[in-house]
Amino acid sequence: MLKPFLTIGVLLTLGLSSAQQLEFVTTSLAPTFNDFFEPLVARFERANAGVKLKWTDLPQNAIQQKILAGIAAGNPPDAVQLNSSQILELAQQGALLPLNDLLEAATFKLYQKTALDAFSYEGKIYGLPDYASTRIVAFNTDILKKAGLDPNNPPKTIPGIIEWAKTIKDKTGIYGFAPLIANVDFLKAFQEAGLPIFDAARKKAVFNSPAHVALLQQYVELRKKDYFPEDVMRRGFTAAYELYTAGKLGIIIIGPQFMPRLEKDNNAVWKATVVAPHPIGPGQVVQASTFAYAVPKGVRDPKRAAALAAWLTSDDNQLAFSKRTGTTFPTTVKAANDPFFRSGGSSVNDLARLAAAKTMRYGRDLTVPVPNASALNKAFKDNIEAAIFGQKSAKAALDEIVKFWNANL
Template sequence: MKRTLLLAAALSLGAAQAQKTELEYWTLSLKPFFTDLIEGQIKAFEKANPQYSVRWTDVPFDAVQQKLLSAIASGRAPDVVNLNAEMVTGFYAQGALEPLNAIAPKGALNTYLPRAKTAFTFDKQLYAVPWYWAPKVVAYNSEIFKKAGLSRPPRTTNELLAAAKTIKDKTGNYGFVPDLRNLEFLYLFREEGLPVLSKDGKRAVFNSPEHVKVIQTYLDLYKKGYIPEEAISKGYVAATELYGSGKLGMLITGPQFLIRVENDNKAAYDLTRVTSYPLGAGKVAHTPLMALAVPKASKNKEAAAKLATFMTDDTRQLEFAKATSTFPSTSGAAKDRYFTEGGKGAINESRLMMSRNIGSAEDLNVTVPEASRLHKAFKDGIESIFFNNRDIKATLDDVVRTWNAALAQ
């Protein structure tokens, strides 16, 4: 009798396991540092949803787009995939992502910060759930500020640029190293309240005198030696290296970079204070945002939406933010005392400043067809201005024509 009961129990357990639906979950470059965290969150999902099992694959950031295209083509698409805003825009344009409004658990999409959802909303449908980001702050070396005769950190973009010149003139150190690679000027335009596209989205409009003036401001600083060449070639990497060596007045950053500074040069870290990111006329700060999306090729769309919203709910986002020194995109987690109370030291100060700056944070990725080609045209144009002395207005006119030819189709 006992053997019969044990056999029946084993058969019952085997049947239950056989009935489980496996969901494939892709993240970007989280192993090995955050393996325990993600595996723990997956176990929590499986416990709360015993009808599902999750197979986790971590993909290198630079490889995810090609791997996802290949997986979709071969009929083996993941159910949930981690993408950034630019990638979401591209896959949406290809019709490769499933809108989430109709398949997400009831009320789940209301937990995210409205500004966070903006980056992934197309035609009033949400195509990815926001995950983590790091609102920008300004870390500054208090000793360099004292030597430059600066009594307080900058509060506006104009004050930031003026402080950078003063620091270089008075101390010989660079004041700051803006990241001018890739599409940064598109974001700087919007931070200064200047549009990139017309209101109907059918024309590029970033060749006005005001747009020219923004680039001219940074070009003048570059030509006069206030900005190093690395601002265009290495961006944040160059800035973090200089700041960590005690040779940079201000670092526009998030807490994750301050951890590196603390590890590389404790003396420079101990001199560091943190203030809010100075806003331009647009009163918005570009804040790159990660997300989880459900490919249209997923065979388990509703279950995938359940997994995506579970992994990005208040509890999971707060856990992730604490482990990675990033900031959550859900309202509840963003209000946690971990962020709102701050504490001693630059890293704690930066969390408080991120919390104060979250109202101005927005991923300013620009949605256009043929995004890769148009983005490359813009990046090539900026490099030609800085490295080949091309005229700013003529270059922007050329790039706008290229964009408008694609937008008109």
């Protein structure tokens, strides 16, 4: 049985009357996980007689507008589930409340520090981490066999994956892979390769060194020789997933949570898929997408809203949700150590979770928090695209980004 919302006594000391309602918002989880959230709401309401808990689910591209509109109207939801980029952007806009003064210090110790760090800005915590998912590598064995590659011996490094991708394209005409380097994702590629974004004081951008230039140039050459599709620079993972689902991509870097979706979207491709852990490069980190619950500015009772966020992300609730998805991981210390994440069946979906579990200890949300994020990220995106498409050199692109960043940090 899941624990009640803190305790009823704590709830009452926060001034919650039976006539009041709390609301939390999730990101793109309905209707797939209605069978999790509807009982969750019912358990909350049984434990807190007379209190109504409203669950709203919104698509990721609409949720920030919901928050801002709610703040403007004076009735924002109490707790909102967002990714790290969204939380950091809204925190910079002053649209979220820092949680440090709303919760006891002991509450924060329940979460993995690396997960909390992803939602911290200028020394304040703006989100309580919820679920996380790191990347794996999926291979279409039908395409590998056509290229003369052994599905039972996949590459264990990113350079190895690139060599396989080139072989696939050369021998079959099918794209071998679609690197996740759109928008500002090359910042994550730098970190996974062990290349710094800032100097030691985190005051100055330094990602225009010869090593940074060489890494970018590698992808410039791959695009120039048509080793990955142009569309991936504009639509990122969406373009990669569409190609893989259609049987037109040999290798995809993907979250394990997409395996059940692939099973439905193209069962033949799903059956032909084998998975492996994402390679760990010199940076000893791998991107882990993490969501958290934040408290918008203007909620009726900030402490009550923060307590709701803490309950939603409790050990019990996080473990139950990850067991329901089968492909995500908790961010609380206790739940993340549950034996469930080290055992499983033999289906592609189970093997995807186990592959992700092997690298989860290296997982970090590699989003880079910066002031003036919109302007800085646009400068990064525009210049990286210009380099990839041959409109300027890799060095000129990185020099221009670093100059702009250091003038606006």
